[in-house]
Amino acid sequence: xxxxxxxxxxxxxxxxxxxxxxQDPHKVASCLPDLKAVEIKDEKNLVATVGVAVxxxxxxxxxxxxxxxxxxxxxxxxxxxxxxxGSAVDLTASANIIGQDDQTTLLDWSGVANVxxxxxxxxxxxxxxxxxxxxxxxxxxxxxxxxxx
Amino acid sequence: MSVQTPNLEPKGxxxxxxxxxxxxxxxxxxxxxTYLDDINLPGMLYMALVHSPYAHAKILxxxxxxxxxxxGVKAVITAKDLAAAGLSWIPTLAGDKQMVLADxxxxxxxxxxxxxxxxxxxxxxxxxxxxxxxxxxxxxxxxPYKATDxxxxxxxxxxxxxxxxAHGPRRHHNHIWNWSVGSKEExxxxxxxxxxxxxxxxxxxxxxxxxxxPCGCIGDMNKATGRLTVYMTTQAPHAIRTVLxxxxxxxxxxxxxxxxxxxxxxxxxxPVYPGYVCAIVGSIVLGAPVKWVETRTENxxxxxxxxxxxxxxxxxxxxxxxxxxxxxxTLADHGAFDAAADPSKYPAGLxxxxxxxYDFQKAYAEVDAVYTNKAPGGVAYRCSFxxxxxxxxxxxxxxxxxxxxxxxxxxxxxxxxxxxEQFPYPSxxxxxxxxxxxxxxxxxxxxxxxxxxxxxxxxxxxxxxxxMGIGISTFTEIVGAGPSKDFDIxxxxxFDGAEIRVHPSGSAIVRAGTRHQGQGHETTWAQIVSEELGxxxxxxxxxxxDTDTAPYGLGTYASRSTPTAGGAMALAxxxxxxxxxxxxxxxLEVSENDVEWxxxxxxxxxxxxxxxxxxxxxxxxxxxxxxxxxxxxxxxYYYDPPNLTFPxxxxxxxxxxxKGTGEVKVRRFVAIDDCGTIINPMxxxxxxxxxLTEGFAIAFMQEIAFDxxxxxxxxxxxxxxxxxxxxxxxxxxxxxxxxxxxxPLGAKGVGESPTVGSPAAFVNAVVDALAHLxxxxxxxxxxxxxxxxxxxxxxxxxx
Numbered sequence: 001x002x003x004x005x006x007x008x009x010x011x012x013x014x015x016x017x018x019x020x021x022x023q024d025p026h027k028v029a030s031c032l033p034d035l036k037a038v039e040i041k042d043e044k045n046l047v048a049t050v051g052v053a054v055x056x057x058x059x060x061x062x063x064x065x066x067x068x069x070x071x072x073x074x075x076x077x078x079x080x081x082x083x084x085x086g087s088a089v090d091l092t093a094s095a096n097i098i099g100q101d102d103q104t105t106l107l108d109w110s111g112v113a114n115v116x117x118x119x120x121x122x123x124x125x126x127x128x129x130x131x132x133x134x135x136x137x138x139x140x141x142x143x144x145x146x147x148x149x
Numbered sequence: 150m151s152v153q154t155p156n157l158e159p160k161g162x163x164x165x166x167x168x169x170x171x172x173x174x175x176x177x178x179x180x181x182x183t184y185l186d187d188i189n190l191p192g193m194l195y196m197a198l199v200h201s202p203y204a205h206a207k208i209l210x211x212x213x214x215x216x217x218x219x220x221g222v223k224a225v226i227t228a229k230d231l232a233a234a235g236l237s238w239i240p241t242l243a244g245d246k247q248m249v250l251a252d253x254x255x256x257x258x259x260x261x262x263x264x265x266x267x268x269x270x271x272x273x274x275x276x277x278x279x280x281x282x283x284x285x286x287x288x289x290x291x292x293p294y295k296a297t298d299x300x301x302x303x304x305x306x307x308x309x310x311x312x313x314x315a316h317g318p319r320r321h322h323n324h325i326w327n328w329s330v331g332s333k334e335e336x337x338x339x340x341x342x343x344x345x346x347x348x349x350x351x352x353x354x355x356x357x358x359x360x361x362x363p364c365g366c367i368g369d370m371n372k373a374t375g376r377l378t379v380y381m382t383t384q385a386p387h388a389i390r391t392v393l394x395x396x397x398x399x400x401x402x403x404x405x406x407x408x409x410x411x412x413x414x415x416x417x418x419x420p421v422y423p424g425y426v427c428a429i430v431g432s433i434v435l436g437a438p439v440k441w442v443e444t445r446t447e448n449x450x451x452x453x454x455x456x457x458x459x460x461x462x463x464x465x466x467x468x469x470x471x472x473x474x475x476x477x478x479t480l481a482d483h484g485a486f487d488a489a490a491d492p493s494k495y496p497a498g499l500x501x502x503x504x505x506x507y508d509f510q511k512a513y514a515e516v517d518a519v520y521t522n523k524a525p526g527g528v529a530y531r532c533s534f535x536x537x538x539x540x541x542x543x544x545x546x547x548x549x550x551x552x553x554x555x556x557x558x559x560x561x562x563x564x565x566x567x568x569x570e571q572f573p574y575p576s577x578x579x580x581x582x583x584x585x586x587x588x589x590x591x592x593x594x595x596x597x598x599x600x601x602x603x604x605x606x607x608x609x610x611x612x613x614x615x616x617m618g619i620g621i622s623t624f625t626e627i628v629g630a631g632p633s634k635d636f637d638i639x640x641x642x643x644f645d646g647a648e649i650r651v652h653p654s655g656s657a658i659v660r661a662g663t664r665h666q667g668q669g670h671e672t673t674w675a676q677i678v679s680e681e682l683g684x685x686x687x688x689x690x691x692x693x694x695d696t697d698t699a700p701y702g703l704g705t706y707a708s709r710s711t712p713t714a715g716g717a718m719a720l721a722x723x724x725x726x727x728x729x730x731x732x733x734x735x736x737l738e739v740s741e742n743d744v745e746w747x748x749x750x751x752x753x754x755x756x757x758x759x760x761x762x763x764x765x766x767x768x769x770x771x772x773x774x775x776x777x778x779x780x781x782x783x784x785x786y787y788y789d790p791p792n793l794t795f796p797x798x799x800x801x802x803x804x805x806x807x808k809g810t811g812e813v814k815v816r817r818f819v820a821i822d823d824c825g826t827i828i829n830p831m832x833x834x835x836x837x838x839x840x841l842t843e844g845f846a847i848a849f850m851q852e853i854a855f856d857x858x859x860x861x862x863x864x865x866x867x868x869x870x871x872x873x874x875x876x877x878x879x880x881x882x883x884x885x886x887x888x889x890x891x892x893p894l895g896a897k898g899v900g901e902s903p904t905v906g907s908p909a910a911f912v913n914a915v916v917d918a919l920a921h922l923x924x925x926x927x928x929x930x931x932x933x934x935x936x937x938x939x940x941x942x943x944x945x946x947x948x
Contacts, residue, residue, distance in 0.1 A: 001860050085278065118864070121861050
């Protein structure tokens, strides 16, 4: 099941602060909702175990996450692959990091996810709403935590 | 294997035509049936399977280390382990081969990747969840029309360069076979000369029979004796025994297949599934019995699906409505392996019955089968080898033609029926129809429903803006496979056997190579023997499903039991009667020539007061046999039917459509079936009720759909609907009787007629209700949403 989302999140922090944040895998991982465990492989790769509930499919999913910051393009790319409970998720997301006149930063993001297995088949009718909420939560958490730094 | 419980209803001799209650129901309705999951053996292990989330992917690594740490988990096997035993791939019934566990790649979502064995069901499931599989996703083929694009991904790496398949040349790496019948040239010429021509594309979507009991198996290898006992939810235990012997190399005498009570089959329980093979291998390797019972999702996603035929038809006719020719092209989506359980000579099954009940002089049918990233299967769901698709195609198309000609669909059918005097009728596509009276059956149905009054009502309602439709289906089936000259599966001829043993006290045990799953054989076979031998029906026990005791037979599917095993049962009984006549003559102290069988007794000709019953003869067979005659009273008969049988029927459906919601309400449904001689009318009526309900589900509710990534969108009963009493219409049934001239009893089989015949009646009714809006065809399932969209697009927005 292919899912496509996009949105914008206004962060109460300057772009430099945002860049420092997104290049720190510890900080990025802390924005994942219901994070059970995280293993930082290096500055661009981490393995996160998160709690997932899509309809009747409930349990932990393990994701390999690759962070690909591209400051020269003012763009941050994230690739995620993994799954659990017989389901698989492949996600590619990007965010344009755009400085604003009022010392804030706009995250203009979009993502494409391919979901396979019971999360798509059994949880199909609720997956779209759940996934959208999950992604929105990630960016909202980012916005909040960036402002706190 | 069946154990009967006593039925308190006194019956005596109850032969053909008697609506006695089913003998087997006594144990079912009190929960005393013995299904596979009721069987528990000492030291038994449980198996769970690991399934692929991807529809097409390379397998990079399988790591079972975490699974093996779970308490109770004994072993995990993958394709590599099966390869050591030569069982990583097995032959399919269609001449292809299929992976047992994914070998290097997965070809459909939910494909079996590994098997976990454990001391408890829970530990096995936990173990399966803990197996880590690393995949590399590959491009997916879901649309059969794109399967043979030049740049379509290779699905079957194992045969990508093998351009000669089991059924002739393959023209693309995802092409399986091409099959055709009839004269293309003559048909095209006749079409070109026809005054009127219609063309229609229609899809019979992928569906699934979803029996309430899913599939399961217990492998029990006794290492001391070398004997393998397999308990399996199978409709064809003997065929399974032979296949197991061929695949494993275990001598057939050392394999016993027991098919216990089965909770619905509908063709879903004919093939050999990976779970069966893994449970058996597990038992052989681990030295303990291994039980595997599917989950509902496993059943819906991996076992035998039905249909998935994408059909284009062209029909020619004269202006006054006489059909001249038909040409059909079909693309068949077989999924990842060609595992359709068709007779060997017929890769598209009996689809060439698509000329139906009509006198087509010219016809041509062609089918291409292709591989896609979907589960294999293809002929399940109460369908005699693609007859369902053929019947739907012609019955839907006759309505399209009627619409084009502005003719009443009943009148068009009456004008084109094969007439009674034309039987035995040679069809343009090569069958010899045994018997039928199509006009009579349709007229009974039309009168019963009040057809012409309904047409007046429809005209009045249409004038008021109300939506009402009437749909007709006058189908002809082709069942009872089959005659050994044409019909075999893996070389085994499709005859069937029956054994009768009459005991000294006048009771009997009868056995057959068939295996019922709700068809009522324990009653029907007893009635045939009661009729033929004059024995009390309650003193006849019927046993099926144990290959150690039952005579060989190809099993129960495709409405074949009564046409094959029913014939065998009657002829076995007649063979017993021949011997019994000699004993009767001895008892009556007359010559055998002076004895005749009258009113279920042996009577001295011309002296009706001098007679003996079969009970007396049975006692004498063991206590006082005539000198020189072998004692005892038992026999086995293998019946090779001379032809198939051709049941038919006329179904008429009336629907009302809610303009606001698009809801279709089936107001009435009259089903007049002609299945030849009826053995038990109550069982036939029950079969018709069940089949109509399944036909209703297919027409309005059920579809195994996939998204573009090959995700299965109907993997549970929330997404794949079964009809309940709430939505099921009230069925009005009846029958005409046109016996089969070649069957020993004149019987033709009925199990599949209602599923074969009814979908077209439902769809024809809905299209008829919307025809004035320009609607000519709607593909099944006809959901409320589909109708609602048509109504909105047609500018109907008022409630």
